[in-house]
Amino acid sequence: MVIKVFLASSSGSTAIKKKQQDVLGFLEALKVDYAPLDIACNEDNRMWMRENVPVEKKPTNGIPLPPQIFNEESYCGDYETFFDAKEDNAVYAFLGLPPPPGSKKREVPMEECNGDEHTEEVEAEVGGETGEEAAEEKVAEEKEAVEDTEESLEDTAPVKEEEAQEEVEDEEAKGEDDQPVSEEEEELRQLEEEEEEEVTEEAEEEEDE
Template structure:
């Protein structure tokens, strides 16, 4: 099971970058395995992301902004959904994880 974070590598969009950093920071702090996918460099990944975001989550104009979060191919949500799940203390369910990953002693 791999959490995929569809993001961009351009700092000019400060809110996007802040949101990306918040998601990455949470995943790292909780030792959740994830893969960042830079959609600015990979056209195929950008198109995949657009196709796999449910219609009701698509903006009226333009394209959805990163970060968009997937668990494998299952859409979890965008930053607002992630933030709300943190506020509600349901982020592991939001990510499609059964519970917080346990820390193994052998990893130290």
């Protein structure tokens, strides 16, 4: 398997030149076999690169810029995805190559190689029992939050009912005050006023005498 790196040897862009040098330098440091393919001097290389970069990986203008990296016919990615893989120590996976022996892989000490014990530890690390426990804790937390919300609603419900009852009573009382006075009540009120006037007149006459 040969890694193909499509480059533009005569690119006037400083950024593109720097990216190309970064990719080639890193591949050389890893001692990965690669073939630099110039798209500036070779029209076939340029057309092949453009046709084989997946549509979803192309920029909005549809023209992918170098460097573009392939493993034989399989597309690996551009500089940005290469850089992310480098940061994550996953360049071999990015290139589709098997990692060399002893390359930044977690070595398991001999005392841990005890069959079931080590398997359980690995499962816990990748989300086995630990993942299940975390899921159960999350469900419990959500359930508790729902219960708290329901209790809060139940506590506020009686208060709202009391307030509504008070408002109804106030409206009824107000309605009674606003009701029109009947004819009988009006006559009684007038009689009372006339009696009061007569009493007042008699009192004034007595004072005059």
